[in-house]
Amino acid sequence: MARDPLELLQKRALMISRRQSDTEGASRTIMVVEFLLTPEQYAVDTSFVTEVLPLRNLTLIPGTPPYVIGIMNVRGKIISIVNLKSFFNLVQKGLSSQNRVIVLRHKEMEFGIVTDGISATRRIDTETLSKPPASRQDPGSDYIRGITAEGLILLNAEALLSSKAIVVNQK
Amino acid sequence: MDKKQEAFLLELLNDFKVEALEHHQAIVNGLIELEKNPPSDNYKQLVETTFREVHSLKGAARAVNQSEIGRFCQSIEGVFHSLKQESGQLAPEHFDALYLSADLLGAMLKEIDLQNKTVSASAFAQCMKRLDTMMLGKSLVPPMEIPKPPPFIPGQLSREALESQQPVHAELTELKAEAPEPVTGQKTGASGKDSSKDTVRITTAKLQTLLREAEEFISVKTSLGYYIREIEKKQNKEFYPLIREMDQFNHSLSRMVDDLLIDIKKTLLNPFSTLLDVVPRIVRDLGKEYKKEINLTIRGGDIEIDRRILEELKDPLIHLIRNCIDHGLETPQVRKNAGKDPNGLLDISVKHDSGSMVVITVRDDGAGIDREKLLHASIRNGLVTQEASGRMSDNEVLGLIFRSGVSTSPFITDISGRGLGMAIVADKISDLGGDVTVSSTPGKGTSFVITLPVTISNFRGILVQIEDQSFIVPTISVERAIRITKKEIRSVESRNIIFLQGESVPLVRLGDVLAIPSRGQRTKEDKPFPVLILNHAKKRVAFMVDQVNGEQEGMVKDMGPQLIHIRNITGVTILGGGQVIPILNVPELIESSAGLSYSEEASLVAEEPEIASEQQKYILIAEDSITLRSLLRNILESSGYKVRTAVDGLEAFQFLQNETFDLVVSDVEMPRLNGFDLTLRIRGDKILSETPVILVTALDSPVDRQRGMECGANAYIVKGSFEQSNLLETIQRLI
Numbered sequence A: 001m002a003r004d005p006l007e008l009l010q011k012r013a014l015m016i017s018r019r020q021s022d023t024e025g026a027s028r029t030i031m032v033v034e035f036l037l038t039p040e041q042y043a044v045d046t047s048f049v050t051e052v053l054p055l056r057n058l059t060l061i062p063g064t065p066p067y068v069i070g071i072m073n074v075r076g077k078i079i080s081i082v083n084l085k086s087f088f089n090l091v092q093k094g095l096s097s098q099n100r101v102i103v104l105r106h107k108e109m110e111f112g113i114v115t116d117g118i119s120a121t122r123r124i125d126t127e128t129l130s131k132p133p134a135s136r137q138d139p140g141s142d143y144i145r146g147i148t149a150e151g152l153i154l155l156n157a158e159a160l161l162s163s164k165a166i167v168v169n170q171k
Numbered sequence B: 001m002d003k004k005q006e007a008f009l010l011e012l013l014n015d016f017k018v019e020a021l022e023h024h025q026a027i028v029n030g031l032i033e034l035e036k037n038p039p040s041d042n043y044k045q046l047v048e049t050t051f052r053e054v055h056s057l058k059g060a061a062r063a064v065n066q067s068e069i070g071r072f073c074q075s076i077e078g079v080f081h082s083l084k085q086e087s088g089q090l091a092p093e094h095f096d097a098l099y100l101s102a103d104l105l106g107a108m109l110k111e112i113d114l115q116n117k118t119v120s121a122s123a124f125a126q127c128m129k130r131l132d133t134m135m136l137g138k139s140l141v142p143p144m145e146i147p148k149p150p151p152f153i154p155g156q157l158s159r160e161a162l163e164s165q166q167p168v169h170a171e172l173t174e175l176k177a178e179a180p181e182p183v184t185g186q187k188t189g190a191s192g193k194d195s196s197k198d199t200v201r202i203t204t205a206k207l208q209t210l211l212r213e214a215e216e217f218i219s220v221k222t223s224l225g226y227y228i229r230e231i232e233k234k235q236n237k238e239f240y241p242l243i244r245e246m247d248q249f250n251h252s253l254s255r256m257v258d259d260l261l262i263d264i265k266k267t268l269l270n271p272f273s274t275l276l277d278v279v280p281r282i283v284r285d286l287g288k289e290y291k292k293e294i295n296l297t298i299r300g301g302d303i304e305i306d307r308r309i310l311e312e313l314k315d316p317l318i319h320l321i322r323n324c325i326d327h328g329l330e331t332p333q334v335r336k337n338a339g340k341d342p343n344g345l346l347d348i349s350v351k352h353d354s355g356s357m358v359v360i361t362v363r364d365d366g367a368g369i370d371r372e373k374l375l376h377a378s379i380r381n382g383l384v385t386q387e388a389s390g391r392m393s394d395n396e397v398l399g400l401i402f403r404s405g406v407s408t409s410p411f412i413t414d415i416s417g418r419g420l421g422m423a424i425v426a427d428k429i430s431d432l433g434g435d436v437t438v439s440s441t442p443g444k445g446t447s448f449v450i451t452l453p454v455t456i457s458n459f460r461g462i463l464v465q466i467e468d469q470s471f472i473v474p475t476i477s478v479e480r481a482i483r484i485t486k487k488e489i490r491s492v493e494s495r496n497i498i499f500l501q502g503e504s505v506p507l508v509r510l511g512d513v514l515a516i517p518s519r520g521q522r523t524k525e526d527k528p529f530p531v532l533i534l535n536h537a538k539k540r541v542a543f544m545v546d547q548v549n550g551e552q553e554g555m556v557k558d559m560g561p562q563l564i565h566i567r568n569i570t571g572v573t574i575l576g577g578g579q580v581i582p583i584l585n586v587p588e589l590i591e592s593s594a595g596l597s598y599s600e601e602a603s604l605v606a607e608e609p610e611i612a613s614e615q616q617k618y619i620l621i622a623e624d625s626i627t628l629r630s631l632l633r634n635i636l637e638s639s640g641y642k643v644r645t646a647v648d649g650l651e652a653f654q655f656l657q658n659e660t661f662d663l664v665v666s667d668v669e670m671p672r673l674n675g676f677d678l679t680l681r682i683r684g685d686k687i688l689s690e691t692p693v694i695l696v697t698a699l700d701s702p703v704d705r706q707r708g709m710e711c712g713a714n715a716y717i718v719k720g721s722f723e724q725s726n727l728l729e730t731i732q733r734l735i
Helices: A003-024 A139-143 A157-162 B003-035 B040-063 B067-086 B092-110 B121-135 B168-175 B189-198 B204-233 B237-267 B279-289 B307-328 B332-337 B371-380 B394-402 B421-431 B586-594 B598-605 B626-638 B649-658 B675-684 B702-711 B724-734
Strands: A029-037 A040-045 A049-054 A068-074 A077-082 A100-106 A109-115 A118-125 A144-147 A153-155 B269-271 B294-299 B304-306 B344-352 B357-364 B435-441 B445-453 B459-466 B469-474 B478-484 B490-492 B495-500 B503-509 B529-536 B539-544 B547-554 B563-565 B569-574 B580-584 B618-622 B642-646 B663-667 B693-697 B715-718
Touching: A003 B003, A003 B040, A029 A100, A029 A109, A049 A068, A068 B580, A077 A100, A100 A157, A109 A157, A139 A144, A139 A157, B003 B040, B003 B092, B003 B279, B040 B067, B067 B092, B067 B121, B092 B121, B204 B237, B204 B307, B237 B269, B269 B307, B279 B294, B279 B307, B304 B307, B307 B344, B307 B357, B307 B421, B307 B445, B371 B394, B394 B421, B394 B435, B421 B435, B459 B529, B459 B580, B495 B539, B503 B586, B529 B547, B529 B586, B539 B586, B547 B569, B618 B626, B618 B649, B626 B642, B626 B663, B626 B724, B642 B649, B649 B663, B649 B675, B663 B675, B663 B724, B675 B693, B675 B702, B693 B702, B693 B724, B702 B715, B715 B724
Parallel strands: A040 A153, A077 A109, B294 B344, B469 B580, B503 B539, B618 B642, B618 B663, B663 B693, B693 B715
Antiparallel strands: A029 A040, A029 A118, A049 A100, A068 A077, A100 A109, A144 A153, B269 B304, B344 B357, B357 B445, B435 B445, B459 B469, B459 B547, B478 B529, B490 B495, B495 B503, B529 B539, B569 B580
16 A cells, blocks of 8 residues: 555656756855854854744843844744854954844754844855964854855854754753 | 755655655554454455555655665565465564564664664664574464454463473464453554545645744733724724724624634644554563563543644653553562462553543552552652641642652662663653643552643743843742832841741842843832742742843744753743743753852842942943843943933833933934934023933934034944944043
């Protein structure tokens, strides 16, 4: 009884996978969301972005590490909000407005990162990325894929979302 | 592989995992039924259905590239294939091999995602080899006609006899003369398939998403009601007909939302059989291990309960069963000597209680709980005193079994006897909103009765406020809320305590336990302040809060995948208006409160240090970003200013009407009333017009700077280029 549907599924899976790789072509560009973490300009692969929200009605959770600024109710779902500058141990230079949240998701992990504003979405060529400068020895460099010619820092969203260091478990 | 395809394959694999577990369960059930050796017609039918389950699993495994599972299934399939062809029967050693295969298969299914496999290649190969030799048909027992069983012949041949040297077929004939089971709700692999036509398989996660989305309507409903009342307050006669219409509309909306919620909660119900299906296998294995003969009866498998409860119930239920088999039931010899049926009875029944509760009874007809032994063990472990033990009722004594550290078993086995298990069972069941009781008659048996809600019940808690943050304390842990004055606080051995009905209770500030800095605005006079007496595991602690805001009801939610466990916080609940409130973890709070040092608490008794408020400047911050607001607050407070914050220009202006501030620091872009307009209003107000205003903004354009000056701001500081000292310098210059 299960044989026929399974074969059908197999065939479909194959077809879908072919179609995917055909359209992929030789393209090496990815779509990114560009955002500001004062004073630097960052970008993140849109395939990890589930939505962009204004930061509001934040609930503080006492006892969390400093990089967790709180949690938000996003249509009934609770999203924790991370301040990357604090997680990366960057010096908090100047005041920033921190008013926009980018919600990132990969597999089971999901959280928002707070930004000083979203500038644009656009394509960037991943082949032309340069390594982060050697001077940038902060812990954040593990979570950076590279820097574009214009100085846009591309986050490694997958590494960030798979990071054990960002998970809080005080049990 | 690109991401979309990866995601597709992942989803396919997830579907496989769900499907495979069902096939696996059906295979195991098929084996159990076959081992009971039913009449030949049934036997053939069972062989056929089990064969098909294995076959389907094989096909599905290959479709998702789980070739090892596929190969393994092929070997098992081979056994059933030859069984079908040659109409042979399985001997006990075959069952052992097949159960072992089923175990390995189960382990492999569990490990699909894992890097480190525990199923070793050699175990796998060995098992395959065993199956493949069986497949040759050489060792299959020749078929034989089995007469219809005479009804109601009790007694099953003991395992010892089974394993003796008698010819195999003779045993099989006897084995079948098993006591007929009462109507069982559980479905075997054979009959379970019938219902699959009108059901769809859906993951709990998807249903929970639906439930969550439906729950969001509750706040829409309550908000609508709120706005209607607000319009009504305007007392504008023109609106009255409209309000009436809206009320009607809101009424039907309410009903629709409630119905939707009830129906979605119903979809979350699953029959108990999904949990009870694993029981026969466990009982079989444990019976074998402890050399006990068990007649298992299961009733009420068709009764439905929230599947989230079912998932959590699995471990406690299995523990109870193990407890009954290890401690409750005696060995056949002991039973015979006591004049009992050598086969012990293990009965699991599920029933609806009146209302929305379900009652699960796990009963054995074993030796019962030895009251004296239990008391003795409890006294030894310090749970009760010798003196108190004399006054305890039988029920109270039996209840001790759920306290940790109590085990009457002289031997520690790997499944019970450590005295921890029953405490864990009781905890888990209470977490699920239910309770468990035990009753026992010496020599007659023991029964455990678990009462559980059908759906996960809403959570109730007391809303409290500390500084400007709200928290909710589960009502169940709140003994009571009282008001006390400083005079009632005593200091004993560097701890603050209060007296409650003659008993001393430690007193701490909830804000101190949660490390929420105190803003130090308490009044000097001896005004009563609210205190919650929290109680967990007989420990009482009094927690000082700023305000108690009544009881609330809601669902418990976790804090997302990133925040797995935060000390002192169990989760959150969402209030009507969408506000997220952390739920306090009372056991951890009580634990944390014990670690507070004297100095932190000393301030409770000691008078607040007098601050020369005349000299302390009072600054109002208007800023819509909460992080920036807290940052500014910290900067200014650490520089000795007294600070009040407002979330936008309008709120700031309201505060300005009621209090006198020395200076205003305002953001430019804010909802409702922006910084420019706030400055204009301040300048336009007779009393406020002289108050200095500093605008802090991201807008660094000459036009805006000009605009700021025109509005009458005293300073204009651009974020980004901004340094902390710059703001402080500017403030010092102005006040």
